[in-house]
Amino acid sequence: MASHITGTTRLYGLVGHPLAAAKSPQLFNRLFIEQQADAVCIPLEVKADDLSSFVAGARALNNLAGILITMPHKQRMLAVVDELHPTARQVGAINVIRCETDGRWVGAVFDGLGCVLGMQWEGYYPADKNVLLVGAGGAGRAIAFAVASAGARSLTISDVDEQRAEELAKAVAAETGCITHSGPPDPQGHEIVINATPLGMSKNDPMPVDPDRLEPGTLVVDIINSPDSTPLCTAARKRGCPTQDGGPMHKGQALLALRFLGFDYHPDNVTAPRQE
Known part of the structure; x- marks a missing residue:
């Protein structure tokens, strides 16, 4: 180089x-x-x-x-x-x-738009889905607006700081019109669950959601970009859930950031998402 x-x-x-x-x-x-x-x-x-x-x-x-x-x-x-x-x-x-x-x-x-694009590349669409988002920090805020703007039926935002989650839910609802509220990190009744917290970066971390409450078929997205499967993704697959790690989101936000900076970037092994 x-x-x-x-x-x-x-x-x-x-x-x-x-x-x-x-x-x-x-x-x-x-x-x-x-x-x-x-x-x-x-x-x-x-x-x-x-x-x-x-x-x-x-x-x-x-x-x-x-x-x-x-x-x-x-x-x-x-x-x-x-x-x-x-x-x-x-x-x-x-x-x-x-x-x-x-x-x-x-x-x-482009954290949020990159997360949605990463899901779309693998055939998962937030539109008309009930989504649980755990984590209302920087990445979580971006993902909340992007998922709501992508047509989610409803969005539940959970955070250890309940006031932060409630304020974000109100802002997303006002901006996008999506039915958005704050609540506990209970995955039951949701078709997409997204972990936007750091929980899982260390092996001794507690789970961001109770995997035993996951319904088979629920998409579990863990934005942690690690070469190893996070404990959440491992547990989710045992429950019969498809999972996605932080890789697709990383590629998605890289594509959008590079275009913003004036470069044409096409990630390997992905195809343009179909239009819903």
Whole structure:
């Protein structure tokens, strides 16, 4: 990769902490090589307390073309961009910034749309389904709006912070018209269950939902992007449920983010979703 870097190379950074498990740099750099783009993506590990210092320095980089944002900065980055894509205004968080040549930073978020696109690639559609979403943080907020906008029949949002879940449910209902409410993480009666919490990243984590309450045939989506099956997905399959890990969502949001940044990206082994 180093031989491709020149004095004209455009820089893209992945900003977050920690970044040990991050996969975006590999995906972006592989695409840049395939498309012979004079660009490189590098991880930039920035702790929460150091974000303002990072932004001050990054604003001085004339060859910085874009920034990918992951935890814990998705919501705090809202305050530092100059313009918001409609998705970011709706969700209240961003996960990608396009650095324009005139110096403006434009922020957008594609977590939610990427999650829905990932489901559609594998033949699963939220339209007319009762959906349970566990987790109302940055990714959860984005997924809530995207699932509701995709035509879900109803959406139940559960979070350990009950007030946060209730506020998000009200915002989604007002914005999309979807029947949305907050409630316990009970999967019974739902055709799609989505885990948007970190529960499952560590083997000793409790389950985000009780797998014994899952009905056979319920789609279980766990957005954790791990090479190993999460305990939730493993338990769900034993109950006769189809499962999806964080891989399709990661590819979906990468496609949308790359197009936002001006690159044409077609993930391997996926086909365009049929129109419902």
